Amino acid sequence: xxxxxxxxxxxxxxxxxxxxxxxxxxxxxxxxxxxxxxxxxxxxxxxxxxxxxxxxxxxxxxxxxxxxxxxxxxxxxxxxxxxxxxxxxxxxxxxxxxxxxxxxxxxxxxxxxxxxxxxxxxxxxxxxxxxxxxxxxxxxxxxxxxxxxxxxxxxxxxxxxxxxxxxxxxxxxxxxxxxxxxxxxxxxxxxxxxxxxxxxxxxxxxxxxxxxxxxxxxxxxxxxxxxx
Amino acid sequence: xxxxxxxxxxxxxxxxxxxxxxxxxxxxxxxxxxxxxxxxxxxxxxxxxxxxxxxxxxxxxxxxxxxxxxxxxxxxxxxxxxxxxxxxxxxxxxxxxxxxxxxxxxxxxxxxxxxxxxxxxxxxxxxxxxxxxxxxxxxxxxxxxxxxxxxxxxxxxxxxxxxxxxxxxxxxxxxxxxxxxxxxxxxxxxxxxxxxxxxxxxxxxxxxxxxxxxxxxxxxxxxxxxxxxxxxxxxxxxxxxxxxxxxxxxxxxxxxxxxxxxxxxxxxxxxxxxxxxxxxxxxxxxxxxxxxxxxxxxxxxxxxxxxxxxxxxxxxxxxxxx
Numbered sequence: 001x002x003x004x005x006x007x008x009x010x011x012x013x014x015x016x017x018x019x020x021x022x023x024x025x026x027x028x029x030x031x032x033x034x035x036x037x038x039x040x041x042x043x044x045x046x047x048x049x050x051x052x053x054x055x056x057x058x059x060x061x062x063x064x065x066x067x068x069x070x071x072x073x074x075x076x077x078x079x080x081x082x083x084x085x086x087x088x089x090x091x092x093x094x095x096x097x098x099x100x101x102x103x104x105x106x107x108x109x110x111x112x113x114x115x116x117x118x119x120x121x122x123x124x125x126x127x128x129x130x131x132x133x134x135x136x137x138x139x140x141x142x143x144x145x146x147x148x149x150x151x152x153x154x155x156x157x158x159x160x161x162x163x164x165x166x167x168x169x170x171x172x173x174x175x176x177x178x179x180x181x182x183x184x185x186x187x188x189x190x191x192x193x194x195x196x197x198x199x200x201x202x203x204x205x206x207x208x209x210x211x212x213x214x215x216x217x218x219x220x221x222x223x224x225x226x227x228x
Numbered sequence: 229x230x231x232x233x234x235x236x237x238x239x240x241x242x243x244x245x246x247x248x249x250x251x252x253x254x255x256x257x258x259x260x261x262x263x264x265x266x267x268x269x270x271x272x273x274x275x276x277x278x279x280x281x282x283x284x285x286x287x288x289x290x291x292x293x294x295x296x297x298x299x300x301x302x303x304x305x306x307x308x309x310x311x312x313x314x315x316x317x318x319x320x321x322x323x324x325x326x327x328x329x330x331x332x333x334x335x336x337x338x339x340x341x342x343x344x345x346x347x348x349x350x351x352x353x354x355x356x357x358x359x360x361x362x363x364x365x366x367x368x369x370x371x372x373x374x375x376x377x378x379x380x381x382x383x384x385x386x387x388x389x390x391x392x393x394x395x396x397x398x399x400x401x402x403x404x405x406x407x408x409x410x411x412x413x414x415x416x417x418x419x420x421x422x423x424x425x426x427x428x429x430x431x432x433x434x435x436x437x438x439x440x441x442x443x444x445x446x447x448x449x450x451x452x453x454x455x456x457x458x459x460x461x462x463x464x465x466x467x468x469x470x471x472x473x474x475x476x477x478x479x480x481x482x483x484x485x486x487x488x489x490x491x492x493x494x495x496x497x498x499x500x501x502x503x504x505x506x507x508x509x510x511x512x513x514x515x516x517x518x519x520x521x522x523x524x525x526x527x528x529x530x531x532x533x534x535x536x537x538x539x540x541x542x543x544x545x546x547x548x549x550x
Contacts, residue, residue: 039400146488147269176268176427181471181484188480203400206430210473210482 003066005030005165005197006051012059013046020046023060026216030164031191033198035208038218044201047218048169051199052086053077065164082112082161089170091150095142101128101153102138108160127156132186148179152186159190169201184211234259234388234421235280240292242275242284242445247493250275251445252292254519257389262412262422264436264453266429266468268489272445277391277425281308298389304334307382309392309411313374316381317366323377324350324362327384334385349380352417353410372403379411386418393425401430408435429468433457441465444490444500446516451525459537461527464501466539476540483543499530506542507531 004027013021021043028034036044049055051062053069062069064084069077088094095104105124109115125135131152142150151171158166168187172180184207190196202208208215233256242250250272257263265273278284282299298306310316318326327346331337337345343362351358353376366374375395382390392411396404408424408431415422424436432439432453439456441449441464449462460466469475470483487504490496499505502512511530519526529535536542 039402148488177429178268178468178471178485179488181473181482182486184473185481185484192480204473205401206472206474210476211480 004028004063005032005065006199007063008047008051008060009063010060011047011050011057011062013043013050013055014058015046019058021050021057024216024218025060028165028197028199030197031195032214033191033200033212035200035202035212035215036218037202037205037208037215039203042218044203044218045169048086048167048199048201052084052167053081054086082108083163084165084167085158085161085163086167086169087151087154087158087171089173091147091154091174092142094154095150095157097142100139100141101133101145104142104153105138105157105160108157112161123160127159128153130159130190131156132182146179147175148183151175151183155183155186155190163196165197165199167199167201170203171200172207173202173204180207187211231258233257235298236293236295237276237280238293238295240276240279240290240294242272242279242288242290244287244289244492249445249492250279250290253442253445253447255440255447255450257421257423258438259388260416260419260421261437262424262435264424264426264432264439265442266426266432266439267442267448268427270444270489270492271442273425273427273442274393276442277393277423280389280391280423281306283308301334303330303387304385305387306389306391307385307387309378309382309390309395311394311397313371313378314366316378317374319366322363322365323369327362327377327381330381330384345384349384350377353377353380353414355380372406375407376410379407379414383414383418383420387420389421389423390415391423391425394427395424396426396428396431404428404431405434429457429472430474441468444495445492446500447519447526447528448501449525449527450519451523455523456525459523460539461523461525461532461535462529463505463507463531463535463539463542464529466535467504467543470538470540470543477544481544483540485543499528506545507534 006028009025011021011024024047036047038044050057057070102124105127106120109120128135128138133149133152137145172183191198200212235257238254240250240253241248267273279290281302284290324346327349328342331342331345347358347362350362355361355373355376396407436453439453443464449456449465460469467485473482476482485504490500498513498515499517502508509531517528517530519528522532
């Protein structure tokens, strides 16, 4: 078996005296979906933030594409960040209300110095099309989109960075069931086409059972049983 | 055999600035039954619930009839379990005082008696050490205890009807089932009916006697919950059920409804669901279907007898984008 995309060992996340994650280990291969499942407060989102190094863990190691991240200073993390992208629960909260969808999707390209005026707009159109959004929606702002359309825009923005890993934190939990199915289908298609690894955080067991290759059941910060 | 309804809604219409969000809805609530109202965001289900309570938002105009008008006896004959248990409780008064105030607002009992009823109600919903906890403030309660306290408050005056508006939306399924079981237990003890507003088809199973499926402000299907869940007759209901992952066939693609519900005021002639419906044909684009008795329930669909069972295949092809 080839090297995993993501390998987490003995992860510990603390908030002051509270230990949110206590010694969690798992690995994730490219093209695979690993779900973290459990009730509110069990440490799912803390794990997500620690994997992304948005909150530095109190202990343990996070290996991503062969690099150990917890010991890297921010300066050395920065070039790696585009390759691991988050998608959050609240589709409206993850996009600036003042920016048009087109600009929100273009922003990562500009920040990373990959924006070329000649082909940038076409790249944005291609990304919107890839997530099933009519490019005409590019000229709208988030409040003019439905929850499902907005979440598709958030996925397009994540894809702009050409990531290998998506950390999906309850990506469909605020969507109506009918819309939810369409977004899950989109994520499945993207994974098949691009070989992305998904760390999929979700409290809904039925969704997890359908969507994930493997599941870690979490309980109050303790790691649980891995199945799948 | 049908008992006399507790409440009859006829031709209810609710509009904002002339744009109708509820468009001619009729249904009954029977004594002691649990009626679930399901549909996607914007279907008009919460507005309908608020109309029952006489709590329509400012700027709404309504027509039609609700008989009897229980909203004149809000707090006594009809009560609300809101979505957010924390916002339903005042942060600056002890929980027990708030329940006692609810009692005294509708009956002339003494402070002492109201207080005793408040403690008894907290005890009934399983708050441990209720006499002491009655003196605590909402922020000293856990989320689950607050939810229990709100259910205690909604049933303390033994109403005829409890309206629960998305009471479990923010909860995981284990907690959801606990809350809905507690709500059932409490309202059955006082003989109250329940109107449960939810977008979660799965919450209907085991928690409702009948289900009213709404789409774009109209009735789509209304019938016994177990029959509707087992064999939906309206394509919209079938699509909602098919898109639940627990009902999906193995394999990665989920059956899905294409597109999104119409925004109020953007309706085309004909059936509001037609643009998303895999069965839509000529009549669907010209005439809006009226609810008709079909297979022991009401169904508003021109093409209901064309709906295959199961309908999963019909919606598997529809996986594509909104």
